[in-house]
Amino acid sequence: MTTEITVRENTEARTYDALIAGKVVGTIVYEHAGPRIVFTHTIVEPEFRERGVGSTLARGALDDLRAKGVTLTNYCGFVADFITARPEYADLIDPAHPGHPRRR
Numbered sequence: 001m002t003t004e005i006t007v008r009e010n011t012e013a014r015t016y017d018a019l020i021a022g023k024v025v026g027t028i029v030y031e032h033a034g035p036r037i038v039f040t041h042t043i044v045e046p047e048f049r050e051r052g053v054g055s056t057l058a059r060g061a062l063d064d065l066r067a068k069g070v071t072l073t074n075y076c077g078f079v080a081d082f083i084t085a086r087p088e089y090a091d092l093i094d095p096a097h098p099g100h101p102r103r104r
Contacts, residue, residue, distance in 0.1 A: 005053055007060025016061035018044070018053050026053045028061050028076065036071050036094050042078040058082040062089050074099040 006019045018026035026044040030037050039061075044054045058079050065072055071094035074080055080101035083089045093099075 003051070005056040007057055007064075009061075009064060016057060016064070018057040018060075020048070020053075026057045028057055028079070030061075033073060033097070036073050036097060037065055038073040038099065039076045039079050041076050054078055055082060059086075062092055065092055071097075072099075073097040075101050077101045 003020055005025075007016060008019065009016050014030050014032070016028040016030070017024045025048040026042070028042045029040045031040065032038070042054060042057065044057070059082075062072070062079075062083075066089075072092045073094050074083070083093070
C-alpha cells in the first residue's frame with residue numbers, strides 16, 4: 001500500500017510542507033528575496049526518511065515555483081541534489097543569484 005504524500009505551501013511560516021494523513025513530516029524552509037524565492041534547508045522527520053517524502057516535497061515546491069513564474073536561489077543541499085538528478089528543474093535556478101548549497 002502506498003502512502004499518499006500531500007505538499008502544501010504555508011505562506012505564513014514560509015515553508016513548503018509534506019503531509020501524510022494530515023501530519024507534517026517534511027519541510028522546505030524559504031525566504032523571499034525580491035522576485036526570487038530562497039530555499040535554505042529541507043527537513044524530513046527521521047522515521048519518514050528514505051520513503052520518497054523529500055523528493056515529493058522538492059518536486060511539489062519546485063512545480064509551484066514554476067507555476068508562479070518565480071526563480072530560485074538555492075542554499076539547500078537536498079534540493080541541489082534533486083535538481084542535479086532532474087535537470088528539467090535547472091531552469092528555475094536564478095542565473096544571477098544561484099546560491100551555494102551545502103552538499104549532504
